[in-house]
């Protein structure tokens with residue numbers, strides 16, 4: 001596994017395993033498989049409702065806690081300093097852990113300044129090793145980063161071959177903030193897994209479309225956290241450190257960029273309302 005050094009000196013694995021849409025019932029099995037296959041970075045969130053499953057897998061694993069890198073995220077319904085403080089303690093309890101490696105604000109809505117203050121406190125108290133944000137587009141990111149004491153270590157954004165976040169990357173560089181990709185396969189949208197450019201490049205190295213797409217990210221220092229419930233795919237997705245894309249291949253993939261989300265617009269009022277109501281409608 002290769003690592004990236006965050007802006008506070010903490011080492012983070014470049015490739016990890018995400019558990020969005022992994023059901024609470026399946027999460028412990030999936031994370032156990034992922035750890036056994038070799039993943040050390042696991043990405044969850046309060047709004048995935050599966051932190052307990054991850055906690056059980058951590059507790060039962062023979063891999064020492066300090067070799068794992070656990071990320072969770074504070075959801076908008078827990079925004080504001082007081083609620084965020086309580087929710088961080090709740091996450092720690094569910095994760096059966098004394099600390100979280102990386103804690104993110106999940107969405108730039110609600111009282112996220114209050115949330116960030118709670119996260120700075122948790123960081124200073126040693127409950128969290130690094131703090132950051134997710135889905136903070138350049139305008140909101142700069143405003144936050146300019147007004148807080150601890151610069152965000154990470155911004156986790158939708159990033160894949162069809163939405164490469166070039167503008168965001170430029171802004172993050174100024175603050176030495178690491179870009180982390182969510183949806184590295186765009187959840188299969190846009191015929192992702194049969195894309196001819198990725199397929200053709202993969203044939204040169206005997207690699208799959210998924211492996212080329214992940215290699216494209218990690219080779220540029222972007223952390224990726226692909227999700228799969230299938231152990232053989234977990235292993236396939238981790239096996240991307242034994243080949244290097246040429247500059248010409250990188251350029252071919254760069255040309256696939258459509259520069260917009262395949263999921264939702266964070267500036268669309270209906271999407272904002274959906275996110276604000278999510279906990280009420282989606283909690284299992």
Ligand SMILES: NC(=O)c1ccc[n+]([C@@H]2O[C@H](COP(=O)([O-])OP(=O)(O)OC[C@H]3O[C@@H](n4cnc5c(N)ncnc54)[C@H](OP(=O)(O)O)[C@@H]3O)[C@@H](O)[C@H]2O)c1
Pocket residue numbers: 017018019020021043044106134135156157181182183184185186187188193210225226227228229230233236237
């Ligand atoms: N911060 C945020 O707002 C946010 C939003 C979304 C996601 N995330 C994080 O990012 C992680 C990854 O994103 P994601 O789960 O949305 O989507 P993704 O990783 O882009 O795609 C997952 C989909 O690809 C399939 N798949 C996985 N490996 C494959 C392979 N090698 N070949 C063919 N199909 C494959 C999976 O199916 P199977 O499971 O059936 O294999 C699943 O349907 C999440 O789990 C979560 O941790 C964060």
